[in-house]
Amino acid sequence: MSALTVLYAALFYAAAAILLGGVAYKCWLYARTPQPLKIPIPPAPTTRRGVVLRLLMEVMLFRSLFRSSKWTWLFGWMFHVALLAVLARHLRYFTEPVWGWVALIQPFGIYAGFAMLAGLGGLWARRFLVDRVRYISSPSDHLMLALLAAIAASGLAMKYLAHTDIVALKAFFLGLMAFDWQPLPADPVLLVHLALVAALMIVFPVSKLLHAPGVFFSPSLNQVDDARERRHAAGWSTKIVHVNRAPIGRAGPAQGG
């Protein structure tokens, strides 16, 4: 077992733990934090089913973004869909035997790699070309784009420029998952690609990538518009208790803690 294999095995265990643990913690925190008042953005759905539909439209089609800015929508949606296809394509390195649909989409995954780069390029260009977006961009916003672009580029480089031993790589990851470590091919491009992916996994729960779980918890999107029909209370508003039909002076709220 080479030092390199040990290093990368440890890196991926740590990265996976941070990603899963971090995102799970954040989801728990979002779920646990009360939303004391009703703040759905109208026109808001009046049923839970409507809310599910609204969230699906946001998550799958980026509906609000489409209304706001067609260019950002185009590049953003292209990037995210391509990323999804690329991730799906990569499932073949983690499954044995490879699932039928994963085998089927392999060629699309390649195109998606280019689409991903194009989308990232468009988003990045906006950060330089549009004065308003330039103003709001921090170094971390540029770095995040650089990280994603470098991951896509190094992945494509292995497809077209410097092939790696893909069979050995798959054995490495299957081994990681089964706690039966196998040697990792020591190709520089692969090592760069994997290190960047691990970095992405590690920064996920402490960065703006939290928008992915966050969107589902956003009260303005996930609340039902039924304030008059159903009395809503959470957090501090649960402490408001009214005694029915009490005369003035005694009808006040019993404000606790």
Added chain:
Amino acid sequence: MAAFETPPLGEYPVTPPVRAGAMAHSKPYVAKADLQKPLGFPGELVPGWEKVAVTKLGELVSQSRALQVFLDSCVKCGACTDKCHYYLGTGDPKNMPVARQDLLRSVYRRYYTVAGKYFPKLVGARDMTKEVLDDWYGYFHQCSQCLRCSVFCPYGIDTAEISMAARDIMDSVGLGQKYSNEIIGKVHKIGNNLGLPGPALRDTLDGLEEDVKEATGADVKFPLDEKGAEVLLITPSADFFAEPHVDGLIGYAKVFHAAGISWTLSSHASEAANFSLFIGNHDNLQKVAERIREAALELGAKRIVVGECGHAWRVAYSFWNTLIGPFDFLDARYPAPQHICEVTYDLIRRGALTLDKSANADKVVTFHDSCNVSRGSRMGDVPGGQFTIPREIIRACVDRFVDMAPETIGEATFCCGGGGGLLTDDLLELRVKGALPRMQALQQVVEEHGVNYLAAICAICKSQFTKVLPYYKHPMDMIGSVHGLVSNAIVFNRR
């Protein structure tokens, strides 16, 4: 107040280039100690305020899922950057919703996130300093909490929630805004924003009864504190005397009169507006709302109806059930609370009102969707009722109605420029510039359709437009109440 130029109206709306610091001088008067104390806030900046502010920020975030999610989720995509009327009117980049949020987010990151604690420069995290506080005071009072940006945000991030939190934090360290806090104090003490005591209110209402009698010959009553009335009307105190608000109040009275619905105002709760919303303080929010429950119980009302008031309707529709509910003592056949437009619309649909459009024959009307009605509430039983119902009422009262450009109405409506606690003369420049997008859309329908009447259902919109319309070369009396139109058109049938 420094002199300023009214922004020119072009042929098309344009997004201005970034002009850093263009509105850095805009700051409302600070509340003195005597205005802070009655609201439970320190009178002046407390010692060690930096720490107090940071602690308060942590508390607020832990009590609000909205803040927790919104502060984490922004990806700086820029979708909101050209959506705020204050950015469009001033070009100051800190008036872009994301940049306004970042004033607070940068501090949150510094003290409450891993990235901000260890790599502040990288993620744009900042220490809580006097400079930051000054920025907060200036720019969180350049947000009218109109919720427009949240419609366009892919994560529904609502800058109003963040600006309310920032104002709450500032109040908690002793830095409050004079205008809002003075008004909230008056509501606590006297019962309405104007500080109009009961006897003066009765006088005003008597005067209105005489006016209406003179004009129509009908005995339309304006009851106050009448026990056993079916409807308790909660309306903004501006409706009692300000123009064009009062025409709206006369309209409500005529509607009740024509439909034979007994109603009353309350001297205990003679104010619909709840300015505590603007300062994001839920103790005051609850306390101000509580008067209405007390009044309804005392008077034995069966229904609560809210007059034309934008933020009031948001608080009433979205928050009252939580703050002062349950309303199990009211007649369950009616929504609680109900908007005056819902009442009038139902009566029109049932043929219970006779409306003569010729009374408004001189008018070509357009409707300004008020921000907090549009994006903070609803009317009727289907989504979007807050847009259709007022328009249906107008159409029933006038022959000629046209809408402004679709991207400036409905849920995408522009704020009048004076909402959220900014309707004060020390912010006049901001108000005039912030009205630009609405004035741009108005100009278009004036030129194309000869519009001469801008109808609204919000006391703030009405006051704001009265003030800023002349800056854009329109007559100030172009703005009017929706129920002002109803008031003109309504015909009393002899029973």
